């Protein structure tokens with residue numbers, strides 16, 4: 001097992017979030033690979049179900065007024081509409097809208113960190129999706145890079161989150177939120193893939 005040293009308290013908030021969720025990330029990353037979502041369109045359809053559940057559950061956070069005051073433009077970052085569009089492209093029926101995550105504003109920052117960060121790893125997923133004949137105009141819209149580019153887009157988000165002033169309790173809540181978000185993603189993966197191997 002790799003032991004990741006925690007960064008000093010003065011490290012930026014997102015660096016602390018990264019260090020605190022390193023293990024969760026690796027576990028989710030390995031589970032996604034093990035689920036072989038890019039082996040066929042049938043398996044990719046299941047992966048879209050996972051994305052639908054996860055991104056759909058966060059819509060309320062992306063639309064939240066207070067969070068949008070803290071992170072201007074947040075409402076435009078949700079990828080749920082793109083996931084829905086991807087499902088339509090592939091003529092997949094959409095399940096009922098997922099239950100929205102209800103958490104404190106500080107926990108929400110952790111959930112958003114997890115969701116926005118997933119767009120970095122999506123660079124790989126996007127390439128794999130292209131082997132299935134899918135791209136940013138059909139079936140894999142939600143995995144496509146932001147027009148600004150993934151790195152710039154991520155840096156802007158990180159800068160916004162790092163600048164916020166939080167109490168010590170809220171810092172802990174943000175980390176708890178990020179861990180809960182990875183846990184939630186893991187359960188969506190299990191629910192969708194394990195149930196029907």
Ligand code: HEM
Pocket residue numbers: 014015017018025028029030032033113114115116117118119120121122124181182185
């Ligand atoms: C096969 C699946 C995945 C792969 C291969 C992958 C790979 C990566 C890679 C390479 C990075 C670092 C990119 C960089 O620093 O430029 C990254 C970052 C990140 N990924 Fe993943 N990822 C995967 C799935 C996920 C999922 C499902 C989530 C969330 C539900 C997630 C959340 C994050 C977060 C939050 C970061 C940002 C870490 C930071 O720099 O603070 N990833 N991922």
